[in-house]
Amino acid sequence: MIATLCQLFASYLKIGFFGFGGGYAMLSLIQNEVVVQHAWLSEAQFADIVAVSQMTPGPIAINSATYVGYEVAGIVGSVVATLAVCLPALTIMMLITRFFMRLHGNRYVKGIVGGMQPVVIGMIGAAALLLIFPSSDDARSFIDAWSWILFALTLLGSLRKVNPILLILLSAAAGILIYGVF
């Protein structure tokens, strides 16, 4: 139990520390730790929690920490994982605020941030690929022609800046109509 809690803490510390590029980029980092390395969640559970985080408030990193922590080790686990994912941001941002404000505009900082940018975009792409082509069948995002229609409509809506929660709620309603009622 203590060993599991330590692993949970270490994993989410890592996710917090390398969580560059915002929520979607962190998905492949989270997936790598939680599904690939430790098998705390199945691919299907991971896909579910991503969908749930789209509808609930708060950053996905924190949402996934709380959820995975609970799945692995109950309420204690959720506290440990959530704390771990927040610690790097807390420390690094305080250091930046305190000492490194002048680094803003430094050419090496610009170079480092610029060098990570294509990696971050690739990580977002990987998160999408992982959800499109999972290795287990019950985690599949695309099951029939309706899936592709919902995908296309949501993509169009998202590119036109329609509120993402609205898009998720509409697709849930469409899912209930298509797969539940008919």
Place this chain on the structure above:
Amino acid sequence: MLFDIFKTFFKIGVFTFGGGYAMIPLIGAEVIDRRGWIAEKDFLELLTLAQSAPGPIALNTAVFVGYKMQRYAGALAAVMGVVVPSFTIILIIAMFFSDIRDNQWVDAAFRGMRPAVVALIVAPVIGLARGMHAALIAVAAAVAAAVWYWGFSPVWLLLAGAAAGALWVALRGKEAGL
């Protein structure tokens, strides 16, 4: 004062659906316009920093504003404010989720949501890749393949990207005007 910081970021935490970028206007409205805690100029500078530092933007912004107001205690109060709503809601969901997940209506809803989630993830990739140099798009594609297909940990790729960026500045930065 500490309680005010907590309260303000609690509110931000409750209403920040859809993650980072969606909440920036909300944070701005609270800490610049309503509370007058920081100047707009500082806020914009902060956003660039919050986006290049690791971690959720919401959290980074909270640390910055809280720290500016009341040092360590302020930063802690702001972080608690952002985290507590999302923590509570997800904990409740986690407690009951496995009981309702197999319900046929819930399952139908998730079948509809899954392709939509993929679309929400793909959309920013299209936006970001637009206007990027072809070589960098190739790097992004290689990273996507490495993480997705071979299960590479993104950590090493991020470090490699950071090193390549620093090296590029050291060798070529002056010519490029950096």
